[in-house]
Amino acid sequence: MSGPSGALTSGGAAGADGLALATRGLRKRYGDRRALDGLDLSVPPGVVYGFLGPNGAGKTTTMRVLTGLVHSDGGTVEMLGKPYKRGDRRRLFEVGALVESPTFYPYLSGRANLRELAASGAPVPSKRIEEVLDLAGLCDRADDKVQGYSLGMKQRLGIAAALLSDPKLLLLDEPANGLDPAGIVAMRDTLKALASQGKTVFVSSHLLAEIQVMADMVGIIAAGKLVREGPLKELLSMQGVVKVRVRPDLMEAAIKTLTPIAPAEHFTETDRDEGWLAVHLAADRAEEVNRTLAGSGIYASGLESGNDLEMLFLELTGGHGSGGEGAFVGLGGPNGDDAHDGGASAGNGTAA
Amino acid sequence: MRLFASGIRKLSRRPATFVTFGLLVGLLVLIVLAVGATANSTMGNGANQATRAAAAKELVTFPGAYDRMLAFITGLGGLFAMIYGAAIAGSEWSWGTLKSAVARGESRVRYLLASFASISFMIAIGVVVAFGIAIVAAIVGAHLAGLSTSGLGDTATLSGLPARLLKGWFAVVEEAALGFTIATLARSQLAGIGAGIAFYFGESFASIFLPDIVKFMPFSVANAALATGSSGGFGGGAAAASLPADQALVLVGVWLVGSLVVTSIFADRAEITG
Ligand SMILES: Nc1ncnc2c1ncn2[C@@H]1O[C@H](COP(=O)(O)OP(=O)(O)OP(=O)(O)O)[C@@H](O)[C@H]1O
Ligand SMILES: [Mg+2]
Numbered sequence: 001m002s003g004p005s006g007a008l009t010s011g012g013a014a015g016a017d018g019l020a021l022a023t024r025g026l027r028k029r030y031g032d033r034r035a036l037d038g039l040d041l042s043v044p045p046g047v048v049y050g051f052l053g054p055n056g057a058g059k060t061t062t063m064r065v066l067t068g069l070v071h072s073d074g075g076t077v078e079m080l081g082k083p084y085k086r087g088d089r090r091r092l093f094e095v096g097a098l099v100e101s102p103t104f105y106p107y108l109s110g111r112a113n114l115r116e117l118a119a120s121g122a123p124v125p126s127k128r129i130e131e132v133l134d135l136a137g138l139c140d141r142a143d144d145k146v147q148g149y150s151l152g153m154k155q156r157l158g159i160a161a162a163l164l165s166d167p168k169l170l171l172l173d174e175p176a177n178g179l180d181p182a183g184i185v186a187m188r189d190t191l192k193a194l195a196s197q198g199k200t201v202f203v204s205s206h207l208l209a210e211i212q213v214m215a216d217m218v219g220i221i222a223a224g225k226l227v228r229e230g231p232l233k234e235l236l237s238m239q240g241v242v243k244v245r246v247r248p249d250l251m252e253a254a255i256k257t258l259t260p261i262a263p264a265e266h267f268t269e270t271d272r273d274e275g276w277l278a279v280h281l282a283a284d285r286a287e288e289v290n291r292t293l294a295g296s297g298i299y300a301s302g303l304e305s306g307n308d309l310e311m312l313f314l315e316l317t318g319g320h321g322s323g324g325e326g327a328f329v330g331l332g333g334p335n336g337d338d339a340h341d342g343g344a345s346a347g348n349g350t351a352a
Numbered sequence: 353m354r355l356f357a358s359g360i361r362k363l364s365r366r367p368a369t370f371v372t373f374g375l376l377v378g379l380l381v382l383i384v385l386a387v388g389a390t391a392n393s394t395m396g397n398g399a400n401q402a403t404r405a406a407a408a409k410e411l412v413t414f415p416g417a418y419d420r421m422l423a424f425i426t427g428l429g430g431l432f433a434m435i436y437g438a439a440i441a442g443s444e445w446s447w448g449t450l451k452s453a454v455a456r457g458e459s460r461v462r463y464l465l466a467s468f469a470s471i472s473f474m475i476a477i478g479v480v481v482a483f484g485i486a487i488v489a490a491i492v493g494a495h496l497a498g499l500s501t502s503g504l505g506d507t508a509t510l511s512g513l514p515a516r517l518l519k520g521w522f523a524v525v526e527e528a529a530l531g532f533t534i535a536t537l538a539r540s541q542l543a544g545i546g547a548g549i550a551f552y553f554g555e556s557f558a559s560i561f562l563p564d565i566v567k568f569m570p571f572s573v574a575n576a577a578l579a580t581g582s583s584g585g586f587g588g589g590a591a592a593a594s595l596p597a598d599q600a601l602v603l604v605g606v607w608l609v610g611s612l613v614v615t616s617i618f619a620d621r622a623e624i625t626g
Contacts, residue, residue, distance in 0.1 A: 030623075030625075064623075064624070064625065067454070067455035068454060068455070068457075069451060069454055069455060069623070069624040069625070070623040070624065070625060071623070089454075089457045089458070089459060090457055091457065092455065092456060092457030093456075093457045095455075095457070097455045097456075099451065099455055101448070102452075103447055103448030103449050103451055103452050103626075104447070104449065104452075105362060105366075105443075105447060105449060106447065107365065107366055107367055108362070108365060112361075112365070115358075115361075116358045116361065116362055117452055117453070117456065119354045119355055119357070119358030120354075120355060120358075120452075120453035120456050120457075120458035120463060121453065121456025121457040121458045122456065122457060123354075161452065164456075165456070
């Protein structure tokens with residue numbers, strides 16, 4: 001994977017308020033169903049922005065509004081420093097998008113599909129097609145018909161298509177869908193490289209662990225509204241957790257001992273049987289927790305710490321009834337992603 | 353222009369293009385050869401057989417065969433063109449390729465009209481090539497029937513041929529536009545094709561009861577626009593109550609433009625959520 005060529009556009013992409021993408025009070029209904037209900041997003045330039053929300057929260061709808069596929073019922077959008085209204089389709093020449101699933105002519109090859117796609121919208125030099133094919137790791141199969149592509153290969157081609165016009169703003173709706181681990185790593189590296197060149201990457205995902213390692217900023221939405229937005233580090237430091245495992249009979253004593261360093265509401269006994277006590281503290285205070293306990297003669301048999309996006313996610317979106325939150329807890333993770341097991345149990349405890 | 357050229361590249365690699373064309377030409381050649389080969393057979397009996405044989409011979413007798421081949425191509429070809437138009441427009445929605453172009457900032461209307469323009473271009477090639485093949489088949493058919501092909505070089509007919517081919521193309525394009533529009537409204541290939549076929553047969557069927565209305569309908573005007581009075585032709589609308597050719601030609605244009613306007617208005621307003 002090499003970074004894409006093209007002009008670097010650090011400052012030029014930002015608006016008067018310094019944002020690459022901003023929505024204010026964005027509203028959208030499908031019939032009676034309210035998909036976006038006054039969404040306010042503020043995406044600064046040059047970042048990877050993780051756009052999170054449970055199923056049906058309105059992520060895809062947001063992408064559709066931003067790409068002119070559907071028209072909003074109200075609110076404003078500012079894109080790359082200028083207002084973006086219905087009919088401003090040329091503004092999308094500087095935007096690359098993958099909305100929901102990638103779409104192609106099945107009877108054409110991957111390369112031919114990109115070539116024909118390049119005939120629409122912004123003009124694209126033909127060497128750019130080879131660049132994005134290379135970037136997506138599809139060179140070997142570029143001449144095969146798309147109908148013979150695997151799910152992940154189609155997804156790669158979809159990402160390649162989004163990069164076609166070397167966009168200043170990249171909108172990706174669940175791009176990791178169907179990618180193998182190598183593909184996910186490659187995509188993450190590519191997106192980070194793009195952001196480091198000053199481009200803005202707006203990426204929705206269900207893979208929280210993925211967003212956690214990739215995003216600089218996170219926006220979490222539920223039921224069409226923003227519930228939290230900010231730099232990932234900041235959100236996570238508010239959401240740090242230190243988990244200690246103590247003997248069940250020492251649990252009360254441990255809480256009492258730790259009260260001076262953490263207020264009472266910061267304790268969650270995640271799973272009494274196992275004796276894990278979760279303390280909501282910045283992750284870097286694990287040592288302090290351990291020292292304090294030891295000072296009172298309570299020795300932890302296990303100690304874990306981390307900043308868990310999933311916990312934050314569940315906490316913030318759990319109360320919204322747009323569907324999904326029940327399924328999250330019940331299924332132990334939307335994508336069956338093992339990486340979150342520890343966090344998921346902590347999350348359940350918190351939400352309960 | 354970029355979009356138009358791209359549209360042609362896409363269509364020229366698309367299986368539907370060759371299937372549609374192959375089916376039309378295959379049927380045409382089969383029928384013409386079969387008619388020629390059996391024109392002198394003694395099957396059947398009496399007067400019935402005699403009129404059949406006369407009609408069969410007429411089909412492959414030049415210069416009249418020129419017109420009859422063209423009528424075949426615009427008649428059955430019109431139905432095929434409509435299915436073709438519906439397949440192309442419908443797949444833009446079902447495959448989601450319109451979505452990708454719109455998200456790149458392409459104008460929906462421009463994209464669809466360019467796509468239709470490339471369909472019209474392919475139809476022009478299709479009509480000319482099919483016509484050439486049909487003439488060859490008719491010559492062979494005439495030989496099989498033991499008829500002279502001396503009318504082949506009839507200058508009056510030949511000089512009028514380009515204009516008639518142009519009209520034929522225009523009529524077929526109108527029928528393609530109808531399929532294109534129906535599929536756009538239905539946002540689906542299958543629905544577009546189904547509705548188109550229903551339209552085609554519905555029109556011939558309704559012409560039995562409502563000839564005065566049906567003569568203004570798309571397939572009837574397409575056939576009427578090419579009528580020369582003498583030629584019966586194959587397939588499509590009813591000949592009974594058709595409009596004069598000039599008037600019909602204007603209506604072909606009205607249907608064509610009307611379809612494209614409807615497509616444009618719909619596409620501009622549609623929510624693309626596929
Ligand atoms: N074409 C449509 N017609 C009617 N309602 C729709 C349509 N598309 C989405 N919705 C509704 O709008 C809401 C938001 O859907 P959207 O697809 O934006 O969610 P999402 O956040 O992308 O979900 P997911 O994580 O499952 O992809 C949902 O309630 C959904 O049912
Ligand atoms: Mg979605």
